[in-house]
Amino acid sequence: MTTPFSALDWRDMSQEERDRGLNNGAAVLGSGDIVVGWGERSAELRKRYPNHIDLRYGPRERNRIDFLKAGERAPTLLFIHGGYWQMRSKEFFTVMAEGPMTHGINVALIGYTLAPEATLDEIVAEIHAGIDFLAKQLPALGAAETELVVSGWSAGGHLTAMALSHPHVRGGVAISGIYDLEPIRMSYLNVKLGLDEAASHRNSPMEQAGGPPKPLSLVVGSGELPLLRKQTADFAGHRANYGLPVTYEEIPGADHFSIMDEMMSPKGRITTLIRRLCEGE
Template sequence: MTPPFDALDWRKMSQEERDLGLNNGLAVAGSTDIIAGWDALSADMRKRYHAHLDLRYGPRERNRIDFLKAHDEGPTLLFIHGGYWQARAKETFALFAEGPLAYGINVTLIGYTLAPHAGLDEIVAEIHAGIDFLAQQLPALGGDGKRIVVSGWSAGGHLTSMALAHPFVRAGMAISGIYDLEPIRHSYLNAKLSLDEAASRRNSPMMFPGGPMKPLSLVVGAAELPLLRKQTADFACHRARYGLPVTYEEIAGANHFTIMNEIASPMGRITRLIRQLFERTAG
C-alpha cells in the first residue's frame, strides 16, 4: 500500500531510499524504449514542420527554439523539456505538439544549457530570455505575441512554474514537475546541479511567499513515484493557500512517461486543459 502523502518525509529517508524515490528511469520498466520511440516520432514531426527550426535566442549552443506553426495569428504554447535539468533535448519532444496543433495552437519547443554546464539560476534565466525572443518574433513568424502559455514536463514543469512570472506569459501547464528543490539537493541528482541551500531556495516556487496571479494547471500521474506526486499536490496546496489560480489533477494509471500521451493526443486530458487555459486568458 502507498503511504499517505503526509507520511512521506524525504528527510527521514536513507540516501538510497531518497535516490530511488526520485529515479523515474528505474521506476518505469522500458523507459529507455519509450524515449527512443519519442525520438523517432519527433524526428518525423520536425520534418513536417521544418520551416522554423533552431531559431537562436541566445549565445550558447542549446539556446535555440523550434516554432511549429498551426495557424496565422494563433496563440502559442511554449514547451520546456524535462530530464532533471541535465539530460534530454527539445528535439525529443516535438511529437507532443500534435495535440495542441490540432486546435490551431502554435507550439514552440525551447532548448536550454544543461547542468553541469549551467547552474539552475542560469537555466531559468535562459528560459526567460527565450520568452523575450519569442514574444518579439511571433508577429513575424505568424503568431500572436500576446497569447503565450508555457508548459513543461518533469524539470520542464519546474521551469514552467519559474517562467510564470514573465510578463509575456499568460498561464502555465506544469506536468509532473518539481517545486521544492531541497530533496533534489540531497540526492544523487545534485552531483551535476551543484545546488547549495541558497540556490535551492531561490529556485523553489514552494518556498516563495505567494506567486504570480496567473492560472496554473498542475497534473501528475497517479502511478508516479510517491515523492513526485507529493511535489505536485503540495505545490497545488501552496498556491491555493495564497489565493493563486490553480487546478490539480492526477491522471489515472499514468506513470512519469505515459502521462505525456495526454498531450500527444488531440483528445488527451492535458491537451484539453491547455485549451481551457487559452480560453480563460483570451482577450
C-alpha cells in the same frame, strides 16, 4: 495500503531510499525505449514543419527554439522539456506538439543549457530570455500577439512554474514537476546540478511567499513515484493557501512517461487544459 502524503517525508529517508524515490527512469520499465520512440516521432514531425527550426535566442549552443505553426494568428504554447535539468533536449519532444496543434495552437519548443555546464539560476534565466525572444518574434512568425501559455514536463514542470512571473506568460500547465529542490539537493541528482542551500531555496517555487497570480494547472500521474506525486500535491496546496489560481489532478494509472500520452493525443486531458488556457477560459 498507499502511504498518505502527510506521512511521506524525504528527510526521514536514507540516501538510497531518497535516490530511488526520485529515479523515474528506474521506476518505469522500458522508459529509455519510450524516449527513443518520442525522438523518432519528433524527427518526422520536424520534417513536416521545417521553416522555423533552431531559432537562436541566446549565445550558447542550446539556446534555440523550434516553432511549429498550426495556423495564421493562432495562439502559441511554449513547451519546456524534462530530464532533471541535465539530460535530453528539445528534439526528443517535438511529438508533444501533436495534440495542441490539432486544435490550431502553435507550439514552440525551447532548448536550454544543461547542468553542469549551466547552473540552475542560469537555466531559469535562459528560459526567460527565450520567452523575451519568442514574444518579439510572434508577429513575424504570423502568430497571435497574445501572451504565451507555457507547459513543461518533469524538470520542465519546474521551469514552467519559474516562467509564470514573465510578463509575456498568460498561464501554465506543469506536468509531473519538481517544486521543492531540497530533496533534489540531497540526492544523487545534485552531483551535476551543484545546488547549495541558497540556490535551492531561490529556485524552489514552494519556497516563495506567494507567486504569480496567473492560472496554473498542475498534473501528475497516479502511478508515479510517491515523492513526485507529493511535490505536485504540495505545490497545489501552497498556491491555494496564497489564494492563487491553481488546479490539481492526477491522471489515473499514468506513470512519469505514459502521462505524456495525454498531451500527444488531441483528446488528451493535458491537451484540453492547454487549449482552455490558450482560449482564455
